[in-house]
Structure formats: structure tokens, C-alpha cells
Amino acid sequence: MSVLEQIKENVIAGNESNVVELTQKALDEDIGPEEILNDGFIPGMEIVGSKFQANEIYVPEMLISAKAMKAGVKLLEPFLTEAGIEPIGKVVIGTVKGDLHDIGKNLVAMMLEGGGFEVIDVGVDVSPEKFMDLVKEKNPDILGLSALLTTTMGEIKNVIDAFKENSLRNDIKIMVGGAPLTEDYAKEIGADGYSPDAASAVDLAKKLLGE
Secondary structure, eight states, rough: OHHHHHHHHHHHHHHHHHHHHHHHHHHHHTOOHHIIIIIIIIIHHHHHHHHHHTTTTTTTHHHHHHHHHHHHHHHHHHHHHTOOOOOOOOOEEEETTTTTHHHHHHHHHHHHHHHTOEEEEOOOSSSHHHHHHHHHHHHSEEEEOOOSSTTTTHHHHHHHHHHHHOOGGOOEEEEEEOTTTTTTHHHHHHHEEEEHHHHHHHHHHHTTTTT
């Protein structure tokens, strides 16, 4: 089995120490960082996402795989930068004002990183003003908004409305997710897309960028 195949298998298994060791081995063998990402990490996380969608694995297993992938990607980052390899897109992601839940949001962030995106995770309890400031400062392609409570899902609409009022809405694609949200609600409040889970979020982000 090639070292890239081994990386993929260990990402799926969530074996963090093996992923780091194998990533270093691949670099030592002069395999390019982009190849390691595209033929090791991304296919591994795609399989993890498919298994999750098929209910073959659940959130804890998915988090372990994502954590293993993240450790390997961290090792690659300086080499990717040095090689001038651009991420496929930039995403600012956060949980809206009044909501302190972050497991789903963290999982989406890790899956997006595994899918080749640059992710700026701004945490929880983020106000519309802060989201707007970050979008102006970081100039992302996509803004990801998360809410886990029925009492805070209205805050997603407040963020989208704030972007409209400040003439920023056309500059950004907005994707939303979280337990109480639905596809219909996302359309109703004017989001560009809704994802029911972390695995689908990567597909949605790519679709929003026309990948």
C-alpha cells in the first residue's frame, strides 16, 4: 500500500499519530504537499463524510477522523504556503449571537479544511457587526452561520439582514446550518444554501463557488 493510501486509511480510522508520521514520511519521500492533500487527506475525509451520511459512523468517530486530518494538514501548511498552493476558497464561520454551541460548527470547519478550504473560525456568540467586520477584513468567499437553539435561529436572519442593510450582501455567499434549521427556513431568510450536516457542508461550499 502506498504512503498516500496509508494516509487515507489512517484518516478514516482516526489514527492521529499514524497520520502525522505518514505525512512526514511522504514529505521525506519528496511527495508534493498538494499531492498529499489531494490523494491522501481529501479522499479520506470524503469517505468519512459518506459513511456519516449513511449512518455507518456518528459524530464522535467523525470528530476523531477530522482531528487526525487536521494534525496532518498542520504539518503540510508551511509547505503548501511555500509552494504557493492556494486553497479552493476562504470561509469565515461562527455561531451566532446568544448561542454558545460549537461542536457542529467545529466539525464543519474541520471538514471544510479537509476539503481544501481556508477556514477562519470566529467562535461562538458572534454579533452581526462582528461578522460584517470580519468579512470586510478577511474578504472570504463564503460566510458560514451556525445556530443550535430555536431561540437563536432568528439571529441568522439578523446577520443576513445586516449584510443587506449595509450593502454587503452581494459580496458574499452565506451558508447556514444547525439543528433547528431547515432548507425552507434558509430560503425564507435569504441564505444561499443550507447544509443538514458537516459532510454535506463541503459539497455545498464547493457548489456555491461553482467548483
